[in-house]
Amino acid sequence: MSEVLIIADDLTGALDSSVVFAERGLRTVVARRPADLAEALAAGAEVVAVNTGSREVPAETALALLDQVFEAAAAAKIPILFKKVDSRLKGHAAAETGRLARLSGRGTVVVAPALPSLGRVVRAGSLTGRGLPVPVDVAALFDGLPATIVVPDTACETDFAALTAWCTPETLFAGARSLAAALASHVAHSLLSPADGRVTRPPTLRLPMVMAVGSRDPITLEQLDRLTGRGDMAEIEAPDGRLPAEGWGDSALTLARMTQGGGGVDAAAAGAEFACRVCALVEARRPATLLACGGETADALLGRLGIGVLFPCGEAETGVPVSTVRLPGGRTLTLVTKSGGFGDPGTLLRLVEALQPVDKSSEDRLREDKGHG
Incomplete structure (x- = not known):
């Protein structure tokens, strides 16, 4: 009950x-x-x-x-x-x-x-x-x-x-x-x-990981300044939500961030475009972990992925919930959500530095998919 x-x-x-x-x-x-x-x-x-x-x-x-x-x-x-x-x-x-x-x-x-x-x-x-x-x-x-x-x-x-x-x-x-x-x-x-016997432990975040950052809040921008420039991370910009369809590289850690494109696209349309294109990235990467930064970004992305029910399991940091979701087809995914205005300058960096090694099951699936392609 x-x-x-x-x-x-x-x-x-x-x-x-x-x-x-x-x-x-x-x-x-x-x-x-x-x-x-x-x-x-x-x-x-x-x-x-x-x-x-x-x-x-x-x-x-x-x-x-x-x-x-x-x-x-x-x-x-x-x-x-x-x-x-x-x-x-x-x-x-x-x-x-x-x-x-x-x-x-x-x-x-x-x-x-x-x-x-x-x-x-x-x-x-x-x-x-x-x-x-x-x-x-x-x-x-x-x-x-x-x-x-x-x-x-x-x-x-x-x-x-x-x-x-x-x-x-x-x-x-x-x-x-x-x-x-x-x-x-x-x-x-x-x-x-x-x-x-219900023992709760901090959730484990594993590679491969896709980070979808749609928020333009100054707090998030400061967090990105601390994070960018890493040699182990592929960084992809999405002007007005238009994420490129290729050129993503092979890194196990991928950052896709929405930027101002100067095209006069309103925020809702840009967010919808970004969610659509990040879905393609998730399907291609088959990550073990997906981070969605910005409430509207997370909601739009989950809608595009066909996810209606989430199972929260803990927090990566205070105020950064971690949930398990099930994608259409049965595959599970660890979802991390962070509101755009939450956290200190090192929040995203700490999340990345705490990532555990590549989830072998995800790695094998990705290799098999590429082989079949």
């Missing part, structure tokens, strides 16, 4: 709020879209997350997607309901939380969007910190919901543990990764015992 349902408005949010449950030994699954939720629920995981993909769409569309999710999940009667919201309350955080409160009939909403690890805290009802030019009155933003609103002070990670006292079928939680982590510890303590 599923114990936790997480509803997020973007893929990276669905992953980084659910992977903290997987790290504590709980079986966890993520639906890439509402249409994939039935398959995710059928997996029998204790924790189910779904991405509505609604952060950038009009409010009416966002609420309709939420209705679709709740209709698919209502029969499961999952006791803990968590609305993942952005730690800067971007998107339709209040409207979506309000709709979910109405649909679920839960009388209390605990709103805790703080993320102290990134310098975002709530004190006296105000959300302040890094990336917030002015304080946000959280209670005022969520005013009008058909429930009692609780906005606790959350200035450090330990403040979130006390919020698990609200874990009842009458409570809707709305928050970011820090709240998810506290709930994960609470649920794991309640459900699991040492006798279960």
Whole structure:
């Protein structure tokens, strides 16, 4: 039986709020879209997350997607309901939380969007910190919901543990990764015992690896500056998403990065083109590991690859989830996702330096494919 349902408005949010449950030994699954939720629920995981993909769409569309999710999940009667919201309350955080409160009939909403690890805290009802030019009155933003609103002070990670006292079928939680982590510890303590033998270990990332970087966030660009120029890595630029069809070389480590092409192509079209061409690269390389940098990049790439369900298994670094996915045809792939604005200058470099030797099964498959060609 599923114990936790997480509803997020973007893929990276669905992953980084659910992977903290997987790290504590709980079986966890993520639906890439509402249409994939039935398959995710059928997996029998204790924790189910779904991405509505609604952060950038009009409010009416966002609420309709939420209705679709709740209709698919209502029969499961999952006791803990968590609305993942952005730690800067971007998107339709209040409207979506309000709709979910109405649909679920839960009388209390605990709103805790703080993320102290990134310098975002709530004190006296105000959300302040890094990336917030002015304080946000959280209670005022969520005013009008058909429930009692609780906005606790959350200035450090330990403040979130006390919020698990609200874990009842009458409570809707709305928050970011820090709240998810506290709930994960609470649920794991309640459900699991040492006798279960669920030992979690950091996931192993292996070569060959394809890195698809679609983000142009300054943080990602600084990370790429630290990474580029390696003699063991093939670097391919994709102006406006147009990755070349050949000339990729034979390196076990390949970096494909989207760049400005100067052609006036809008971001959505460039991203779709990039995802399409990276799929061809993945089919040719048959990597053991795929890294997708940028939430929109990851979502578009998974859509092109025909992947609707992901199984988070841990983190390569804090905030860098690792999942197992199954490609059409049955082959499994390790997927690493990183949001464009996450990490310090050395994040990508550390990921590459931690790669384990070539996965022989992938290497043999690639050799066989080339031989048959």
